[in-house]
Structures are given as structure tokens and as C-alpha cells.
Amino acid sequence: MDNALIILQVILVAVNVIVHVGLILLISKIFKNEFKKNLKLEKLATIGELSSRLSHDLKNPLSYINMSTQMLKSKATEKNTVEKLEIIEQGIDQMSQQLNDVMTFVKLKEPELKSWDLKSILEECIGRLKIPDSIKVTLLEKSFQIKCDRTQFEVLFTNLISNAIDSIQNNGSIKIHVNTCSDETKIEIIDSGDGIPEDKLEQIFEPLVTYKKSGTGLGLASCKNIVKNHNGTIHAKNNPTTFTITLPNN
Template sequence: MFECTIEKLVDKDEVYFISTLKDVTDKKESEEMMIRSEKMSIAGQLAAGIAHEIRNPLTSLKGFLQLLQAGLTSKEEYYQIMLEEIEKMESITSELLFISKPLTDNKKTEAINEMIEDVVMLMKPQAKLKDIQLGFESEETAFIYCDRSQIKQVILNLVKNGIEAMDQPGTIVIRLEANHESVIIRVIDEGGGIPSDLINKIGEPFFTTKQSGTGLGLMISKQILAQHNAILDITQNKDRGSTFHIIFPVK
């Protein structure tokens, strides 16, 4: 894999163009390795919440099966409940498997609302463990041209960071706004906030305000957004916490 740069050089009446090719194969491989490592780390951290969320439907299924074994008569009603519990587990495990898959590069027009709803469903068990309410607010359906897998990874990273930043019960809100110029996703947490003198450093490799963090999650998120011509802006909330703004330009 190569990067190509072209420079224009003017010497009196002559115009020259100088092209430089640089082999960036090792750089790309290192970036992909960091992304895989971060994704697997996230999957591991979510395991406790996911296990708790799956245990409840399994307990229900076990109870209904025992009732059926005992000769329960009104079976149809319980069959429906059992199917709903199984579908709930399928949805959770599908989203968890999504995290561990390699990032693709397949851009097309996607409904951002659906992507956020998937992330909320996956992160709710993790939030529940810390008594945090996770909500999604949107007045309309918005579409962006993106790689679905990559943008879901970015939103998941920001929600995960918000949960980790909160030491006491509270709320994290994902708010979707759209106008004729941009589509904006805001992740609003109630954590300790980020000091103003450190905000510009957020996203640098291995810089983090968390005791057990690496800083790679936000660095990867910024790289993904740059590939989508989008930006990540961070502001302090007036009362408590931080807001992460993902801004997509509308083509």
C-alpha cells in the first residue's frame, strides 16, 4: 500500500510536478492491529453486563420448560413469551459479535437512527450495572453516507467512555439533530468532565484521563471520522459532565 503526494515546482518559465510514493503497508497493518485490540478489549469489558442480561431470559426459559414438563395446559401464551426471550438473546449476541468483526470499508447511505438504537441496546446492560440510564432522543430519521460498522464503533466508544466516566448514578443521552448543512450526534454524559486545558489532547495515542485507559478508543474514532469527512468536537457541560459532538457534513 502506498501514499502518493504531488508537488508543483516553478523554475522561471518551467513548471515541474514532483511525485513521491511512500510505502505505508507497515503503518496500515499497525493501525489495523490497534483497532482489533481495542475492539476485543471493549468486547471483554461488556461481557459482565451481557452475561447478566442473558441470564434473565435463560431463567425465564428454564421456568417455562419446567412448567411444560409438569403438564401446563395454556401452552400457547408461554410459547410466545419464550420466543420473545430467545429473540432478545439473539439481538444482544449479534451486536456483541459485531464488535469483534474486522472493520469493513463499505460505504453506503444508512439510517443513523437504527445504528444508534443498536448501540443503545448493546450498551444498556453495561450502563445498568452502574445504575445509569441510557437514552436516545431524535425528532426525525436522518441518513448519512458511511460505513455502518465503523460509525457504530465510534458511537459505541463514546457511550462506553461516558459510562466509565460516571462514578455515580445518572443519565447518558444520545441526541440526534439534522439540518440542511449537517447531521450531528451528541453523546451527553454526567461524568466528572474534562478540564479545558486537556480537551485538545483527547484523541492522542495513549493519552487518557482514565486510570486504566489507553486513549486508543478516541484516537481510532477520530481516524474513522476523518475517513468520513466528519469531525469530533468535545465540550464541557454547564453543570456536569461532557458532550461529544459527531458532526457529519450533508452532501
């Protein structure tokens, strides 16, 4: 009975969260239809204000669902029950990522620049992600110092690596290369996934443009804003799928 009550509470909270996320996505689509390619950051003030309010409302429900799901999963013995709880966990991860995309996009601050070890930032990001055993991630062979806002760069790399994971259907690889000279540093994230649809390749960094079914269209726009915030550039290409970040060394 207690388990049934908890499951009911989880379902009710999940419905509440889905409604809130649905509102965010609906408003995003409205803005996309109205402003299309000419949509600018300042024109997203309304969605930013609404997202800030919804963020507060979504935090507690998502946390409650996550804790309840983990508790039920630890006590579950039937395979069917465990699988259903894992589906709920995947839903939580998706909604959390969508919310993070929105909030990063509308609340980006001026970077607090310090010298950081790039390899340690990447290791921190990879440690947070659920990477299937079928995907091999190759990190840097040595350390590189870069000047950046660590928090913003963790968001940047988490987004890019997460996208790479999503694009790989079965077995695959993700490689991270760094080339540096006196003037600039180039960071490449290369994956063996399906690539970016050609009709989206020139637009993927624009707000509300996405090629993923569950995407908000703000993840890569946030990445571009973060890199631009550091006076750098980011671009993507196919064959293989490669995201290249170029940063000034001064």
C-alpha cells in the same frame, strides 16, 4: 475437582492474556515517550504489525475465559464465588475493549457508504453495552437517515457511549441529540459525568492520550479517524460533557 481444574485453567489463560495486553500497553508507552504530540499514524506501523499478531493469540484465550467463567457462574451458589467470577468478567470486557481499540486504530479501512437509520445504529450499540439501571439513556425521538459505513459507526458510537458510562460515577444520564440542515448533520452525545480533565481536553483525540486508568489512549483516536474517514469532524467540551460529530450531507 473439575471446577478447581477449570478455575486453574482460567487463571493460567488469564495470565497469558494479561502478559499480551501488557506488551501492547508497554509498546504504546514507548511510542508515546518517543514521538509525543508529533506522533503520526504512519509511525505506528510497528505497533500495528505487532498488534495484529497478538490479536490472533488473544482471541482464543479471551473466548475460553469468557465461556469458562459463564459456565462456572451458572453453577455457583455462593455469593462470594459469584462476585469473584463477575470480577473476571469485568476483566475480560476491559481486555476486549483495549484490544478492539488497538485493532480499530491500526486497521481502519475505506468506508463502505450506504444510507442507514441513525436511530437503529444507536440502538444496536446500546444493546451491546452493560448500562447500569442508575443511568438513563435518552435516544432520538425520530429516525434520521445518514450516509456512513455502519460497522465503523457502530465502533464510533460504542466507544463514545462507553466512555460516557464510565464517566458517570452513580446516577446520571446520557442524551443523544441530532440537528440537521441542508449542508450538514450534527450528532451530540451529552453525559452528566465528571467531565474531561482540562489539561487533556485539547489532546484527547491524539493517539496514546488517555485520562482513564485502564485506557489504551486509542479509543478516541479511532473515533476521530472514523469521523475523518467520513469527511466529518469531532470535538469535545465540558459543562456538560458533549462530544459533537459533524457530518456533510452530500
